[in-house]
Amino acid sequence: MNILVCIKRVPDIAGSVTLDATGTGIDESGLGHTMSSHEECAVELAIQTAAQAGGTVTVLTLGPAEAVEQLRAAVAVGANDGILVEAADPSVFAPEDIAQVIGDVIRDRAEAGQTFDLVLTGDDAADTGDFQVGIRLAYDLGYPVLTNIQTISVGGAAGGGGERGSGRIEARGIGPVGTEIFSLDLPAVVAVHEGGVDPRYPSITGRMKAKKAQVVEYDAPVPGMGSPRLRLELPEVKASSVTILGEGPEAAPALVDVLEEIGVIRP
Amino acid sequence: MTMVFVETDPAGEVTLTSAEAITFARKNPQLLPDGGAATSREVSGPPSGSTEGVVIGPLSDAAVESLGRLGVGVIHHLDHPDLAEYSAAAWAQAIVDVAPESGTLLASGTPRGMELMAHAAVRTGARMAANVIAADAEGLLRQVHGGTAFERLRLDGDLQVLTIAGHACTPEETTPITPEVYAYDLTVAEADLTTRVQRTEVEAADDASGLTSARAVVGAGRGVGSENGFAEVLELVDHLGGALGVSRVVTGLGWRPHAEQVGQTGSRISPDVYIACGISGAIQHMAGIEGAKTLVAINTDEESTMVQRADYAIIGDLHEVVGAVNEEIVRRRG
Numbered sequence: 001m002n003i004l005v006c007i008k009r010v011p012d013i014a015g016s017v018t019l020d021a022t023g024t025g026i027d028e029s030g031l032g033h034t035m036s037s038h039e040e041c042a043v044e045l046a047i048q049t050a051a052q053a054g055g056t057v058t059v060l061t062l063g064p065a066e067a068v069e070q071l072r073a074a075v076a077v078g079a080n081d082g083i084l085v086e087a088a089d090p091s092v093f094a095p096e097d098i099a100q101v102i103g104d105v106i107r108d109r110a111e112a113g114q115t116f117d118l119v120l121t122g123d124d125a126a127d128t129g130d131f132q133v134g135i136r137l138a139y140d141l142g143y144p145v146l147t148n149i150q151t152i153s154v155g156g157a158a159g160g161g162g163e164r165g166s167g168r169i170e171a172r173g174i175g176p177v178g179t180e181i182f183s184l185d186l187p188a189v190v191a192v193h194e195g196g197v198d199p200r201y202p203s204i205t206g207r208m209k210a211k212k213a214q215v216v217e218y219d220a221p222v223p224g225m226g227s228p229r230l231r232l233e234l235p236e237v238k239a240s241s242v243t244i245l246g247e248g249p250e251a252a253p254a255l256v257d258v259l260e261e262i263g264v265i266r267p
Numbered sequence: 268m269t270m271v272f273v274e275t276d277p278a279g280e281v282t283l284t285s286a287e288a289i290t291f292a293r294k295n296p297q298l299l300p301d302g303g304a305a306t307s308r309e310v311s312g313p314p315s316g317s318t319e320g321v322v323i324g325p326l327s328d329a330a331v332e333s334l335g336r337l338g339v340g341v342i343h344h345l346d347h348p349d350l351a352e353y354s355a356a357a358w359a360q361a362i363v364d365v366a367p368e369s370g371t372l373l374a375s376g377t378p379r380g381m382e383l384m385a386h387a388a389v390r391t392g393a394r395m396a397a398n399v400i401a402a403d404a405e406g407l408l409r410q411v412h413g414g415t416a417f418e419r420l421r422l423d424g425d426l427q428v429l430t431i432a433g434h435a436c437t438p439e440e441t442t443p444i445t446p447e448v449y450a451y452d453l454t455v456a457e458a459d460l461t462t463r464v465q466r467t468e469v470e471a472a473d474d475a476s477g478l479t480s481a482r483a484v485v486g487a488g489r490g491v492g493s494e495n496g497f498a499e500v501l502e503l504v505d506h507l508g509g510a511l512g513v514s515r516v517v518t519g520l521g522w523r524p525h526a527e528q529v530g531q532t533g534s535r536i537s538p539d540v541y542i543a544c545g546i547s548g549a550i551q552h553m554a555g556i557e558g559a560k561t562l563v564a565i566n567t568d569e570e571s572t573m574v575q576r577a578d579y580a581i582i583g584d585l586h587e588v589v590g591a592v593n594e595e596i597v598r599r600r601g
């Protein structure tokens with residue numbers, strides 16, 4: 001089973017941010033970069049699933065040349081190779097555009113003899129949080145799609161005829177009243193939510209492998225749709241208005257007063 | 268026309284986040300490009316400019332009444348044996364079948380709401396904006412970068428599809444109306460059922476749903492120290508009849524399940540009080556607690572974001588402080 005994982009290079013934000021000169025993006029100069037956390041779990045799931053079923057894991061990103069770092073980070077933990085779709089400024093792409101470009105690359109790879117039975121994405125990217133690329137990609141490819149998935153296992157109860165012929169997976173995800181279990185024929189797109197697996201750390205040999213990893217390169221076309229963004233704004237920073245009730249256990253009665261006032265202590 | 272996908276809970280009531288989304292729709296009439304006139308097809312005579320709701324599955328009298336109090340004039344009730352088990356594709360198509368050709372289709376930013384709106388956007392050829400917090404003449408404002416920044420945007424096209432960020436808006440009732448309920452004879456395509464839920468295991472999510480509806484939530488972060496460090500906070504949860512919420516460090520270390528995580532990639536909560544113990548206040552955590560009415564921090568570091576953003580704080584070791592709070596509660600009970 002060959003798996004493609006779509007990952008996005010995003011700034012690693014811990015505190016507040018500032019805007020860049022154009023006002024349409026955040027100033028990334030002082031920030032490190034990473035892949036979104038849902039995608040780290042998607043990479044881990046892909047590695048485990050490929051190990052279980054036999055097959056390869058390829059990672060793909062549409063991003064600037066530097067996004068090759070995120071591809072190499074995925075190879076360092078066990079992915080086999082990468083695809084870089086280079087776009088100097090990915091922020092001008094709409095989710096529609098990204099899905100379309102990834103769909104085109106997947107079709108092009110198929111012509112080159114590289115096919116994928118399962119395509120994984122994150123639920124939403126840590127920066128834009130559009131919650132669309134995986135779903136739009138699935139429609140573009142004509143594949144079924146699940147979102148909010150935390151774990152995947154190969155096989156599962158037969159059903160649906162299985163005539164699509166690329167295998168079958170069972171997927172478990174987050175529903176409003178409990179864990180929901182799905183079973184579906186491949187090929188398919190699955191959007192992953194963090195929390196079902198622990199992303200592993202790279203080993204020394206993994207890091208060595210990552211340096212030499214094969215990365216196929218494409219140039220992203222000019223986006224057809226374009227991002228609907230006008231500009232970014234920052235939330236106003238409110239001055240602290242904290243009341244310090246005290247230090248250590250002596251302050252406990254003051255807090256119990258507050259909780260009584262709010263009326264949340266069980267009689 | 269603005270149409271809201273309404274989620275109901277297992278008891279048949281309208282969920283809190285759906286009530287928020289309906290209130291958002293009602294309070295933002297500029298989302299109605301045609302000035303509020305009802306343009307929907309088979310529906311005749313709904314109160315002009317009123318919000319319309321879509322409910323899939325059983326529709327209880329309680330839900331109809333709640334929707335009337337929230338100002339929903341028309342309810343599109345979609346019920347079909349093939350929709351009894353959730354399938355995103357089938358549910359989205361059912362929504363698309365009754366959705367307006369122009370105007371706004373929206374849902375709250377829950378996992379269901381996000382997924383269904385994205386499917387509906389593709390199926391109608393519309394553009395979509397997730398995590399919207401405001402709308403005005405210029406367009407929409409939505410959260411990006413986990414809430415550190417807001418994006419101003421305009422969606423073009425006759426129909427726009429949105430999800431409303433959890434707790435961006437407080438539910439508000441209005442002069443009650445009696446909604447008109449429309450039922451439909453639906454057809455569900457076989458192809459849309461391949462992604463149907465096979466079965467549901469209820470256990471884990473009981474915690475999660477308790478978390479989003481609890482009036483008091485005790486938060487626990489890395490400061491708890493270890494997997495065995497939860498005794499005091501759990502006792503406090505019990506005294507408050509509340510729920511435990513944790514930071515991602517805690518779930519990442521495997522101390523507690525992901526269903527208890529609060530924040531950008533966990534639950535968004537809106538309790539009357541949130542007591543954050545040993546949580547630093549990273550932006551991704553704060554994104555989940557913006558709806559808390561009173562914020563209390565218990566932390567060794569007075570300079571931490573959580574303390575600075577809190578209404579009340581105690582500086583000190585959380586085990587000692589929470590232990591003393593528990594003792595005080597027991598003492599006052601007598």
Ligand SMILES: Cc1cc2nc3c(=O)[nH]c(=O)nc-3n(C[C@H](O)[C@H](O)[C@H](O)COP(=O)(O)OP(=O)(O)OC[C@H]3O[C@@H](n4cnc5c(N)ncnc54)[C@H](O)[C@@H]3O)c2cc1C
Nearest residue numbers: 488489490514515530531532533545546547549551567585
């Ligand atoms: C894309 C993305 C999504 C994320 N989503 C989430 C999310 O949904 N939820 C989430 O929580 N995080 C999320 N994070 C992680 C987030 O950035 C922080 O790393 C995390 O919230 C920190 O958890 P913490 O506060 O428990 O730990 P720390 O930041 O390590 O803070 C520990 C705090 O405990 C205090 N402390 C230590 N010992 C004691 C003691 N004995 N008594 C009292 N106080 C003590 C310290 O002073 C400190 O303030 C996300 C990150 C990314 C990049």
Ligand SMILES: Nc1ncnc2c1ncn2[C@@H]1O[C@H](COP(=O)(O)O)[C@@H](O)[C@H]1O
Nearest residue numbers: 006007062121122124125130131132133
């Ligand atoms: N530029 C990109 N390159 C590769 N994958 C992407 C890109 N943008 C989004 N994705 C994938 O689509 C998911 C959802 O993204 P979004 O719809 O932007 O929130 C992400 O978690 C990624 O897996």
